[in-house]
Amino acid sequence: AWSIERPPGDTAGCTFCHTSSEERCSTCHQRHQFDPKVARRAEQCKTCHWGKDHRDWEAYDIGLHGVVYQVNKWKPEQFDFSKKLSDADYVGPTCQYCHMRGGHHNVQRFGTVYTSMGMSMADRGAPIWNEKRDRWVSVCDDCHSPRFAREQLQALDEAVKDAGLKYRETFKVAEDLLVDGVLDPMPKDLCPDWSGQHLWSLKIGAYHDGEAYGGKTGESGEFRMSNCTDVERLCLESVGHFQTYIYKGMAHGSWNDATYSDGSFGMDRWLVNVKQNASRARRLATLEKKVGITWQPEEFWKTGEWLDELTGPYIVKNHPGKTIFDLCPDPGWLDTHHAPAEEV
Numbered sequence: 427a428w429s430i431e432r433p434p435g436d437t438a439g440c441t442f443c444h445t446s447s448e449e450r451c452s453t454c455h456q457r458h459q460f461d462p463k464v465a466r467r468a469e470q471c472k473t474c475h476w477g478k479d480h481r482d483w484e485a486y487d488i489g490l491h492g493v494v495y496q497v498n499k500w501k502p503e504q505f506d507f508s509k510k511l512s513d514a515d516y517v518g519p520t521c522q523y524c525h526m527r528g529g530h531h532n533v534q535r536f537g538t539v540y541t542s543m544g545m546s547m548a549d550r551g552a553p554i555w556n557e558k559r560d561r562w563v564s565v566c567d568d569c570h571s572p573r574f575a576r577e578q579l580q581a582l583d584e585a586v587k588d589a590g591l592k593y594r595e596t597f598k599v600a601e602d603l604l605v606d607g608v609l610d611p612m613p614k615d616l617c618p619d620w621s622g623q624h625l626w627s628l629k630i631g632a633y634h635d636g637e638a639y640g641g642k643t644g645e646s647g648e649f650r651m652s653n654c655t656d657v658e659r660l661c662l663e664s665v666g667h668f669q670t671y672i673y674k675g676m677a678h679g680s681w682n683d684a685t686y687s688d689g690s691f692g693m694d695r696w697l698v699n700v701k702q703n704a705s706r707a708r709r710l711a712t713l714e715k716k717v718g719i720t721w722q723p724e725e726f727w728k729t730g731e732w733l734d735e736l737t738g739p740y741i742v743k744n745h746p747g748k749t750i751f752d753l754c755p756d757p758g759w760l761d762t763h764h765a766p767a768e769e770v
Contacts, residue, residue, distance in 0.1 A: 427620065427648060427649040428440060428649060428651045429441060429444070430620050430737055430750070431619070431620035431649070431650070431651060431652060431736060431737055431738070432651070432652065432735075432736060432737070433735040433736070439477075443473070443474040453473075453474070454470050454471075456470075462507075462510075463507040463508055464507075465522070466507045466511065466514075466520065466522050467499070467507060467520065467522075468486065468492070468495055468499075468520040468521045468522070470521075470522075471483065471521040471522075475521075478663075478666075478667045478670070479666045479667060479670055480670065480674075481670050481671055481674040481675075481683070482521075482674055482678070484674075484680075484683065485671075485674040485675045485677070485678035485680040485683050486521060486678045486680070488680050488682070488683055489675070489678045489679040489680030489681075489683070490679045490680075491518050491519050491678065491679055492678075492680075494517060494518030495518050495519075495520060498517055498518065504516070504517040505517065505520075510529055511523060511526060511527065511528055511529045512527075512528040512529055519565075519569075523565075524536055524565050525537050527565055535561065536561060536562065536565060559576075559579055562575065562579065563575040563576060563579075566578070578676075578679070581676060582673070582676040582677055585672050585673070585676045585684055585690070586669075586672065586673055586676075588690065589668075589669045589672045589673075589690065589693060590669075592664070592690075592693040592694065592697050593661075593664055593665045593669060593693065595697060596660070596661055596664050596693075596696060596697045596700050597628065597661055599657075599697075599700050599701055599704050600628060600657045600658065600660075600661050600700060600704075601628070602704070603657060603703075603704055603707060603708075604626055604638065604639065605638050606708075608707045608708055608711040609655055609657065609707070610655065610707060610721075610723065611655065611723040611724075611727045612640075612723075613625055613626045613627075613639070613640035613647075614640060615723035615727055615728065616650075616653055616654065616727050616728065617653055617727070617728050617729065617730075617733045617736065617738060617739050618738035618739060618741070618742050619647070619648045619649075619650055619738050620648055620649075620650075620736065620737040620738050620750065621648045621738065621741075621749050621750045621751065622737075622738050622741035622742050622745070622748065622749040622750055623640075623641065623645075623648070623738075623749055624640050624641075625639060625640040625641040625645060625646065625647040625648070626639040626640050626647045626658075627647050627648060627649060627650035627654055627658050627662075628647060628658055628661055628662070629641075629646065629647035630646060630647055630648070630649065649662070650662075652732075652733075652736060653727065653733055653736070656703060657700055657703050657704070660696045660699055660700050660703070661696075661700065663696060664692075664693055664696040664697070664700075667688070667692070668688055668689060668690075668692035668693045668696065669693065671683055671684060671687060671688055671689035671692065672684045672689040672690055672693070675687075675689055737750070741753070
């Protein structure tokens with residue numbers, strides 16, 4: 427969504443991984459070399475798997491396992507990369523050792539997308555996650571006891587639960603501002619989002635409750651990374667950046683990353699910032715009402731040289747009355763926009 431929203435020059439880092447490198451052999455087995463010994467090194471994952479919203483490399487690198495790897499990786503007796511992963515007797519795990527156990531190339535067997543097990547308040551004791559957790563423990567117990575491994579998963583659960591409490595409170599403060607009409611600017615006062623609409627960016631998925639969010643019941647907001655209120659941006663960064671630090675840090679044995687490096691401490695800070703924003707907005711709205719001021723949003727929210735480069739304004743200008751969903755003959759994952767809530 428972030429890449430769709432912005433001009434190509436802004437999203438080189440997105441498109442490099444999600445188009446030119448994704449799911450190609452040469453991404454890990456370097457072109458012109460294709461040496462398995464190279465593909466087994468943890469750094470091979472670093473090109474794509476790092477950054478604020480998918481903090482894999484950072485969490486591994488500064489965690490206990492990553493430190494063991496960095497200190498010993500040039501010693502063949504500690505890390506013999508000529509061996510197949512199934513035969514490896516590394517002194518510490520690499521990305522490949524855990525996520526491609528035995529050389530298996532379906533990385534998702536030992537990984538999770540953010541939902542359910544890490545970034546959502548789902549039932550992580552459900553059968554599908556129990557099976558996944560048992561599989562994780564089967565890797566950990568190469569070096570640790572199963573009891574130790576399950577304790578680490580429990581610690582991850584507790585950290586994710588606390589993060590969810592903070593985010594729900596952050597989101598509720600922002601949502602109340604919108605519903606009460608004191609979010610400045612409101613969705614209708616902005617340039618269109620990347621789909622060509624004026625729905626609230628934090629109502630993602632087909633679960634809009636009505637026109638208070640800028641659209642009809644069943645319509646979905648779309649991610650905004652540009653031209654949105656500070657409150658919305660803080661909410662997005664709270665869950666998309668800081669909760670990611672917490673989840674990735676706990677999952678990779680990088681507890682300081684989950685706490686100090688803008689993990690739980692970062693979520694605390696963003697919650698306070700959103701509350702302060704809300705307090706100022708409500709006080710200002712009260713004063714305006716008392717003195718009879720009807721505030722008109724600034725025009726720069728709707729138009730500007732930079733905004734003309736975004737996808738939403740382009741669609742509205744060149745395809746009046748259409749959205750990106752109308753213009754995409756095969757919308758793929760975008761199709762959830764029009765799906766009934768019970769199907770999503």
